Amino acid sequence: MPKETKEVSESVIKRMSFYSQILEKLKTKDVEFISIQQLEEKFGLNVIRFRKDLACFGEFNMQELVMNQWEVDKLLSKLKKILGLNKKQKAILIGGGRIGTALTDFNQKEKNSEVKIKSVFDNDPEKIGTKIGELEIKPVSKVPQVVKEINPEIGIITVSNQTAQQVADLLIENGIKVLLNFASIHVEVPEEVYLQNIDLTLEMRKLMYYSNS
Amino acid sequence: MPKETKEVSESVIKRMSFYSQILEKLKTKDVEFISIQQLEEKFGLNVIRFRKDLACFGEFNMQELVMNQWEVDKLLSKLKKILGLNKKQKAILIGGGRIGTALTDFNQKEKNSEVKIKSVFDNDPEKIGTKIGELEIKPVSKVPQVVKEINPEIGIITVSNQTAQQVADLLIENGIKVLLNFASIHVEVPEEVYLQNIDLTLEMRKLMYYSNS
Missing domain, CATH: 3.40.50.720 (NAD(P)-binding Rossmann-like Domain)
Incomplete structure (x- = not known):
C-alpha cells in the first residue's frame, strides 16, 4: 500500500480516480492540453479542490499546483502512478x-x-x-x-x-x-x-x- | 422537497438512510430497545456523528439528542418521516x-x-x-x-x-x-x-x- 494511505482520505482518492477518468477521455479524443477553466466548465470540477487534492501527493511541485494549463498526457501519467493504475x-x-x-x-x-x-x-x-x-x-x-x-x-x-x-x-x-x-x-x-x-x-x-x- | 434540503449535506442523508436500514433490521428481529453503545459496536456507528446528524433535523429535542438508549420503533418512525420513506x-x-x-x-x-x-x-x-x-x-x-x-x-x-x-x-x-x-x-x-x-x-x-x- 502506498505511503500516503493513512494521510489521504477516501474522498480524495475517489476524486483523483475521477480526474484520471476525465483525462483518459480527453486523451482518446486527442486533446493535448486542457485548461483549468475547461475542466471546471466541461466536467464540473472544483478548481480549488482539484489543486488541494493534487497537493496531497508528493508528485507535484508548487509551480505545477498553480498551473492554469495542463498537458493531458503528463498529468494522466502522474495520476496513474499515484493511483497505482500502471499495473493490472x-x-x-x-x-x-x-x-x-x-x-x-x-x-x-x-x-x-x-x-x-x-x-x-x-x-x-x-x-x-x-x-x-x-x-x-x-x-x-x-x-x-x-x-x-x-x-x-x-x-x-x-x-x-x-x-x-x-x-x-x-x-x-x-x-x-x-x-x-x-x-x-x-x-x-x-x-x-x-x-x-x-x-x-x-x-x-x-x-x-x-x-x- | 423538504425544507431542510439546502442546509443538509448529502453525506448526512446517506448516513440517515443507513441508520434507518439498521433500525429496520433490528425491528425484524423484534429488538425493542437499542443502546448507543450497541449501535457503535455492532454496526460501526460513530456516536458523536450520529447525534450531530440527528440534530440537523427539527424532529429531535435536546433531551433525545443526548439519549443513551433508543426505542427502535420510535426512532425509526422519525427517520422515516425525515427521509420521506412513508410513501412509496x-x-x-x-x-x-x-x-x-x-x-x-x-x-x-x-x-x-x-x-x-x-x-x-x-x-x-x-x-x-x-x-x-x-x-x-x-x-x-x-x-x-x-x-x-x-x-x-x-x-x-x-x-x-x-x-x-x-x-x-x-x-x-x-x-x-x-x-x-x-x-x-x-x-x-x-x-x-x-x-x-x-x-x-x-x-x-x-x-x-x-x-x-
Whole structure:
C-alpha cells in the first residue's frame, strides 16, 4: 500500500480516480492540453479542490499546483502512478446472481479496465459450471485453490446479506486485503483490510429524500 | 422537497438512510430497545456523528439528542418521516442491458423497497417486448406517454456513456427531477434536478489504490 494511505482520505482518492477518468477521455479524443477553466466548465470540477487534492501527493511541485494549463498526457501519467493504475490487478467475484453476472459481464466488456475479474464462484448447483462470458462459475469450495493459483488482489462480494460476512471471512482468510461488497449489511473486517461498500438499496433510499416534493 | 434540503449535506442523508436500514433490521428481529453503545459496536456507528446528524433535523429535542438508549420503533418512525420513506415512490429505468436488468430484477425481489421500478425502456429492437420479471421492455419513444400515465418521481439511467446525456435530457424534459445515473460520464443537469451517480468503473478504479501493496 502506498505511503500516503493513512494521510489521504477516501474522498480524495475517489476524486483523483475521477480526474484520471476525465483525462483518459480527453486523451482518446486527442486533446493535448486542457485548461483549468475547461475542466471546471466541461466536467464540473472544483478548481480549488482539484489543486488541494493534487497537493496531497508528493508528485507535484508548487509551480505545477498553480498551473492554469495542463498537458493531458503528463498529468494522466502522474495520476496513474499515484493511483497505482500502471499495473493490472486481478479480482475474484463470489455470487453469480444478477448483480454478480452484470458486473462480470460489464467488466469483460470494458477493454481498458485495470481490474479484471478472473474467476467467479457460487454455491448454487444450477449455476456451477455455467458461463458468464468466458468465465465458468466454480463452487465456493474452490476459492482457496484458485486464490493460490492466480493470487488476486481484490475480492468482490455479490452474495445475499445472509452469507456476505461468511464470504468476507473466507476471502480474508485466504489473504485478500481489498474487498468490494454489494450486500446491504455491515460486514466486519480487520483493520488491515480495505472494505468498500456499494449498497444499491441504500442508494435508492437516498433518492427518496430528494424526490419528496 | 423538504425544507431542510439546502442546509443538509448529502453525506448526512446517506448516513440517515443507513441508520434507518439498521433500525429496520433490528425491528425484524423484534429488538425493542437499542443502546448507543450497541449501535457503535455492532454496526460501526460513530456516536458523536450520529447525534450531530440527528440534530440537523427539527424532529429531535435536546433531551433525545443526548439519549443513551433508543426505542427502535420510535426512532425509526422519525427517520422515516425525515427521509420521506412513508410513501412509496415510482421509478422508470432507461437501458435494459445487464446493469439495468440486474437492477430491475433486484428491485422486484426486494419486498419492502420504497422505490419501485414501474417501467423499463430500451431502443434495441431485440430487447423491446421482452420481459424483466413482470415488466415488458418498451421503446424509449414511449417515455413521455408512460411518464404522463404513472407520474414517476425517479429516473434511472443504465444506458451507455454515449447516450446517457441524451436520456437524462429526455427524462428532465418530461418533468423528472431525481436521477440515478450508472453511466460513467459527467451528465449535465439543471440546478433544480438532483443527480446521483453510481459509477462502477470508478468504484473499481478506487480499489486499485488500496490494493497496491
